[in-house]
Amino acid sequence: MPLLDREGLQADPFDRADPSAEGVIVPFDGLEEALESGSNRPVGVDLPNHVHPSRLASHLDRLALVAIDFPKFSDGRGFSLARMLREQGYRGRLRATGRILPDQFAFALHSGFDEVEISDEQAARLPVGQWQLAPHQFSDNYVDTRDGRVSVFKRRRAAREAA
Amino acid sequence: MYRYDEFDERLVRERIAQFREMVRRRIDGSLTEEEFTLLRQMNGLYLQLHAYMLRVAIPYGTLSGRQMRQLALIADRYDRGYGHFTTRQNIQYNWPRLRDVPDMLELLADVEMQCIQTSGNCIRNVTADHFAGVAADEIEDPRPTAELIRQWSTLHPEFSFLPRKFKIAVTGSAVDRAAVAVHDIGLRIVADAKGRIGYRVTVGGGLGRTPMIGKPVREFLPREELLPYLEAILRVYNLEGRRDNKYKARVKILVHELGTEAFVARVEEEYARIDRGAVEVDAAEVARIAAYFAPPAFEALPARSEAFEKAARDPDFARFARTNLFPHKAPGYTALTVSLKPIGAPPGDATSDQMRVLADLAERFSADELRVTHVQNIVLPHVRLDDVPEVWAALVEAGLATANSGLVTDIISCPGMDYCKLATARSIPIAQEISRRFADPERERAIGPLGIKISGCINACGHHHVGAIGILGLDKAGVENYQITLGGEPGDLASLGERLGPGIDADEVPAAIERIVDVYLALRTDEAETFIDTVRRVGLDPFKPALQPQEPVRAAA
Amino acid sequence: MAGKRPALPLVLSASDLLDGDVVFHTGAGWDRSLSAALVATDEAGAQRLEAALAEVESGGPVAEPFLFTVTLDPSGAAVPNHYRERIRVCGPTVRHDFGPQAREELSHVSL
Structure with a gap:
């Protein structure tokens, strides 16, 4: 399935089925088993959006990828989960999967996601250009973001101090 | 501003x-x-x-x-x-x-306006006391807080796709005119024993299908903790609010189902963990925003105005002055309510010509400021008493001088089925007909303060639950049908109205409301006992017969 | 289409995407006049309207398509059965100067 980050389409080194892929993504309830298997392949996990991220807390440094599902584009739990995982110190890849829209891509990046994995149907309907444009539609945010934007409140302060 | x-x-x-x-x-x-x-x-x-x-x-x-x-x-x-x-x-x-x-x-x-987040499942326009900066009992103007929340919540990456809409209201006065108890989050500005400013926070109020009064979650939240604490509340709601049923998706249902104590525990747990720095706003920025809301330079005026008192010999002016003026903290000034409820007109509508008149009056007489009230009226907040006669004359000219603020014809009404896709019945024609029935200003004055609120469906945009008289329009087997509730109030003694009895047909509603008012007039101890006070004292029973048409039908002409 | 089909005879309505005006399916396209609407009086007609509805349900030149039941008056003109649709085809009952009632003959529809 197509994978996009802020630069555009990317090759996906992970797969849920293909054993020759560089890394594997396992279901949440298969995570313990995959981590204990002794394999050297990087392990990622599909996190349903009703699971509290604290349940990954003990595995964070062994996970190469966390994929958070957006079952409907109107279901914004994934944005909180991403930010919480980052707050808990997760440094690996963070991927949004499911029904997410280009119009939400900037929010996803701001919340700590690195990339989105979409269906072929979505990719056909929503061309790459729309995804690439999305992160640049707004110059500023009123809160600090996980992708490095400093809040308007703080930038005003900086401007005052520089003056 | x-x-x-x-x-x-x-x-x-x-x-x-x-x-x-x-x-x-x-x-x-x-x-x-x-x-x-x-x-x-x-x-x-x-x-x-x-x-x-x-x-x-x-x-x-x-x-x-x-x-x-x-x-x-x-x-x-x-x-x-x-x-x-x-x-x-x-x-x-x-x-x-x-x-x-x-x-x-x-x-x-x-002109620095926009429509961002006025709908959708996100944090909506933050509302505040329409007499902010006017009321003498104000601890602090609530608008800097509301503006801070507006900015923080605008396009918030985490909280733009919530289970349902989310409404926040702020009041800075001892008397709550912002109905904070019926908002998803209600904030009351309070001072602690040391004089520090903070907020009393309630969560889970709301009207709609399941009306609820907000539950206190913090008695004193220090000012600098406001945004991070709001983030903790919103995060718990975003994660745990119900998404399986749109009618159970508001935070009030989550608070209700978890219980206030468990909800607070989850919020506090999240608050302990949350990255507070991401929403840090320093004192200088808070002061920068607050400076925009500094009061205008009031002239030193005597508390009484000769011009005003002279004009008050005109009974029409006197009636207007009695109902539509609110005491101002600055001597010689008043906050003047412009009623958008002329007798028989759709509540809350203003023509473009009327808007221009209001703009002119604000610029000439009210420090270039206007307020929109949740009662669907407009306020000129800073008018010199000396100028009130001239303002009034201009309002008369524009059809905007109806002297009914807070009275029985000052009806709140949602657009209802005349405009709204979700409505189950019409609201505006009901409001218009009730308004016509009570058109006699002397009768209105005799009745005293009475809030009628009309919603055209269960979503309660017309706030019928908190109307002293609430009217809810429903579709009963293909016919418009109206349920009457009594005893609701939005403010400090917030209460939800109770149903008086079975629903009635549209053409019976105005007469039923007249009979209800007649029962009140007969039962009140004296003129000082308002409608809501009488309902609270005597209960609903004496009003129940008023729902049924009586022979001969009173005031049918 | 969500839920069960309303009773015959049926009209398919929607809102024009760009203008927001109330429109009706004519069998060949969309029109602002109720009098131009295709009225389905049998199963074949209803299926035709359902097919037209399905075609625009997720996109196209109109938004929010739905079927509603009408009664044919003695002249053969369609009158919506429910007051909601009667208000919708005419315009606000509190502003007779706005909506379809202001621009065309709808005297056969009343509340």
């Missing part, structure tokens, strides 16, 4: 560019109608019964003459020459075309 800086301005302009692109993508098939619907709603655009409807944010109900004049221009150029002021201190246009909306948004941005 707050003024946009370069950041605020750029964001609003970029939002319009994004919206234009969104419309293009709906037309070219990139976005499905379902996707487009949610996205346009976050820009305040609904598709209603007859047309699109654009809801413009009037943050905490404050606007300038220039802004009001621009609202009039938009009404003339892109709508049908009028607008509807809402219970959430916003204005709605009922007839915009989608193809024109981006241009309407540009005209709004020219």
Whole structure:
């Protein structure tokens, strides 16, 4: 399935089925088993959006990828989960999967996601250009973001101090 | 009043560019109608019964003459020459075309206005006391807090796709005129024993299908902790609020189902963990925002005005002065309510000509400020008593001098089925007919304060649950049917009305309301006992017979 | 289409995407006049309207399509059965100067 980050389409080194892929993504309830298997392949996990991220807390440094599902584009739990995982110190890849829209891509990046994995149907309907444009539609945010934007409140302060 | 800086301005302009692109993508098939619907709603655009409807944010109900004049221009150029002021201190246009909306948004941005988050499952326009900066009992003007929340919540990456809409209200006075108890979050500005300013926080109030009074979650939240604490509440709600049933998706249901104690525990747990630095706002920034709301330079005036007292010999002026003026903290000044409830007219509507009159009056007589109230009226907040006769004369000329603020014809009504897609019955014609029945100003005065609130469906946009008399319009087997409730109040003694009995037909409603009022007049101890006080004292039983038509039907003529 | 089909005879309505005006399916396209609407009086007609509805449900030149039941008056003109649709085809009952009632003959529809 197509994978996009802020630069555009990317090759996906992970797969849920293909054993020759560089890394594997396992279901949440298969995570313990995959981590204990002794394999050297990087392990990622599909996190349903009703699971509290604290349940990954003990595995964070062994996970190469966390994929958070957006079952409907109107279901914004994934944005909180991403930010919480980052707050808990997760440094690996963070991927949004499911029904997410280009119009939400900037929010996803701001919340700590690195990339989105979409269906072929979505990719056909929503061309790459729309995804690439999305992160640049707004110059500023009123809160600090996980992708490095400093809040308007703080930038005003900086401007005052520089003056 | 707050003024946009370069950041605020750029964001609003970029939002319009994004919206234009969104419309293009709906037309070219990139976005499905379902996707487009949610996205346009976050820009305040609904598709209603007859047309699109654009809801413009009037943050905490404050606007300038220039802004009001621009609202009039938009009404003339892109709508049908009028607008509807809402219970959430916003204005709605009922007839915009989608193809024109981006241009309407540009005209709004020219006067620092926008439609961001006036709909959708996100944090909505923050409302506040319409007498902010006026009331003598104010601890602090609530608008700097509301403005801070407005900025923080605008396009918030984490909280833009919540289970349901989310409404926050702020009051800074001892008397709550912002109905904070019936909001998802209610904030009351309070001072602790050391004189530090903070907030009393309630969560889980709301009207709609399951009306609830908000539960206190913090008795004193220090000012600097406000935004991080709001983030903790919103995060718990975003994660745990119900998404399986839209009628159970508001935070009030989560608070109710978990229990207040468990809800608070989850919020505090999240609050301990949350990255507070991401929403840190330093004291200088808070002060920068607050400075915009500094009171105008009031002249040193005597408390009494000769010109005013002379004018009060005119009984019409005297009646207006008695009902539509609110005491101002500055001697010699008053806050003047302009009623958008002329007898027999749709509540809350103003023509573009009336808007321009209001803009002129604000500029000439009220420090260039106007307020929209949740009762769907307009306030000129800083009028010298000396000027009231002249203002009144101008209002009379414009058909805006109805002397009924707070009285029985000052009816709150949602648009109902005359405009709204969700409505189950009409509201406006009911309001109009009741208003006509009580048109006699002397009778209205004798009845005293009485809030009638009408909703055309269970979603309760007309706040019927908190009406001293509430009217809810439903569809009963293909016929409009109305349930009457008594005893609701939105303010400090917030209470929800109770149903008086089975629903009645539309044409029976006005007479039933008259009979209910007659029962009150017969039962009250004296003129000082208001309708709501009588209902609280005697209960509903004495009013129940009033629901049934009596022989001969009174006042049927 | 969500839910069950309303009773015959049926009219398919929607809102024009760009203008927001109330429109009706004519069998060949969309029109602002109720009098131009295709009225389905049998199963074949209803299926035709359902097919037209399905075609525009997720996109196209109109938004929010839905079917509603009408009664044919003695002249053969369609009158919506429910008051909601009667208000919708005419315009606000509190502003007779706006909506379809202001621009065309709808005297056969009343509340």
